[in-house]
Amino acid sequence: MRRLSWQIQLSVVAVLAVFALLSTLSWWAMQPERRAGPMLDNVARIVALVLPPPDAPAADQSARLHELSQGLHLDLAIHAADGAQLGSTGEPLQGPSALFADGDRRIGSRFLRSRRDRGVVALALPDGRWLLARHRPPHDRFRGVGFGLMLVGFAAALGIGSYPLVQRLTRRLERLRTHVEALGSGDLSARVAVEGHDEIAGLATSFNDAAARIERLVEAQRTTLASASHELRSPLARMRVAIELLGNDARPEIRERLAADIGELDDLIGELLLASRLDAAPEVERGERVDLLAVLAEEAARTGAQGIAHTGQDTTVQGNPRLLRRLVRNLFENAQRHAPGSPVEAELDVEASVAILRVKDRGPGVPASERERIFEPFYRPAGMRETGEGAGLGLALVRQIAEIHGGQVRCLAREGGGTCFEVRLGRSH
Numbered sequence: 001m002r003r004l005s006w007q008i009q010l011s012v013v014a015v016l017a018v019f020a021l022l023s024t025l026s027w028w029a030m031q032p033e034r035r036a037g038p039m040l041d042n043v044a045r046i047v048a049l050v051l052p053p054p055d056a057p058a059a060d061q062s063a064r065l066h067e068l069s070q071g072l073h074l075d076l077a078i079h080a081a082d083g084a085q086l087g088s089t090g091e092p093l094q095g096p097s098a099l100f101a102d103g104d105r106r107i108g109s110r111f112l113r114s115r116r117d118r119g120v121v122a123l124a125l126p127d128g129r130w131l132l133a134r135h136r137p138p139h140d141r142f143r144g145v146g147f148g149l150m151l152v153g154f155a156a157a158l159g160i161g162s163y164p165l166v167q168r169l170t171r172r173l174e175r176l177r178t179h180v181e182a183l184g185s186g187d188l189s190a191r192v193a194v195e196g197h198d199e200i201a202g203l204a205t206s207f208n209d210a211a212a213r214i215e216r217l218v219e220a221q222r223t224t225l226a227s228a229s230h231e232l233r234s235p236l237a238r239m240r241v242a243i244e245l246l247g248n249d250a251r252p253e254i255r256e257r258l259a260a261d262i263g264e265l266d267d268l269i270g271e272l273l274l275a276s277r278l279d280a281a282p283e284v285e286r287g288e289r290v291d292l293l294a295v296l297a298e299e300a301a302r303t304g305a306q307g308i309a310h311t312g313q314d315t316t317v318q319g320n321p322r323l324l325r326r327l328v329r330n331l332f333e334n335a336q337r338h339a340p341g342s343p344v345e346a347e348l349d350v351e352a353s354v355a356i357l358r359v360k361d362r363g364p365g366v367p368a369s370e371r372e373r374i375f376e377p378f379y380r381p382a383g384m385r386e387t388g389e390g391a392g393l394g395l396a397l398v399r400q401i402a403e404i405h406g407g408q409v410r411c412l413a414r415e416g417g418g419t420c421f422e423v424r425l426g427r428s429h
Contacts, residue, residue: 022157040109044123047131051078054086054127062087074133081128093120093132172200176207183207188215271393274326275377278400289428290321292355295328296346303332305359309347315355318428319405327401330394331359331421339363339418355427362418371411375399398423 050068052060065076066089075090085094112120123131172195182190190211192204243258292315300308317324335344339361349356366374373379377396398421402409407425414420 037108037110040121040123044109044125044131047123048125048127051125051131054080054129058087062089065089072135074135077132079130079132081130086129091134093134169200172196172204176200176204180207183211183214188218268393271397275393275397275400278397278404288319288321289316290319290324291316292324292357292425293348295321295325296348296357299325299328299332300346303329303336303344305332305335305344305346309345313350314427315348315350316428317355317405317425319425323401323404327398327423328357328359330398331357331423334394334398334421335359335361335363335419342418350427353427355425357423357425358420360414360418360420362414362416365413365417365419366411368413374411375409395421 050064052064061078065078065087068074069076069089075093077088077093078086080086109124110122112122120132120134123133125131176192179190179192188211191208194201194204194208239258239262243262293310296308299305332344332346342362345360347358347360349358375395375398377393379396399409402423402425405425407423409421409423412420412422
């Protein structure tokens, strides 16, 4: 049977069968009278040879019972066929009335099973008498513990026996889960090996088919985006040439507006191309040691940011200098765009093995409900949707670059008003 449902069903049936077999053996072991009756009858015949005859005085019978009790460590009692006790030694023994029915010997020698007579053996002597015997060894009190340990052993055997099958089934599910997580984390090439022909194998096949379709769609989207961005560069270049060829009689404000629009389109295309490359190859080369203070100073000079604060500690990180420069530039330009006229401040700090970059402005701030959403591609807060400023890719690239370097970025409210963007990157050693 190759179907998983049949495997589980058969395993359950097998486990129950083993448990039933062990339970039967245990039950059989706990009820020896089922198989010991003939043997006890033979023992009764032997015992009758060493006991006084039925008409012997009671004192003689009691003396002989005492001798047997001392030698065999037994509690003994001998009864006539009508139930009258002829002698006893040790603790009192009194069998059930069914043993003493007149002339009825069909029940024969047996182990008594009632709660009162548990552990008592009734021997039907050939002369009609009954000999009751009970052995109380010192370890009798541990019988219940021993039976409990036996049941624990049975349970352990069942668990050990079913473990390989359960592991074989769950191991395949675990491998499938691992590949699903890999796909969810961005590894579009994740595929799982198809083993067998059951439901898990069918699930693995469906996962591989879905992952392949997703990979093709994402790759097609990346290719289309990259191609469209490259193609847009050509008409933009021609528009620049056309502006330069405009006569001096053209209105200056129109020339400036066209130049600004073209510059904005060019920046957008550059960000689209960079985002596409980072999506296509998230494991970029980042093996250089980069001094964040130097990068911060250069970009501050280029963008006109002010007030760089530094603790004086080493802020060197392991990374890609071109991408880290782009991260700082985007943060500066974002602050200048949303807080025009107010100074943009930056500071570098060190906390254990983490370098912390903060870029602050005195703009209107970002509502708490939008501090995560502003890192989404093409998302713009409500105040900017009407002005048309920015395309909403700058901060998305900041987060993407930070995560590629094993860091994180978040948007915080600045004390006294404004916004603070905090980037945490691991320092190199």
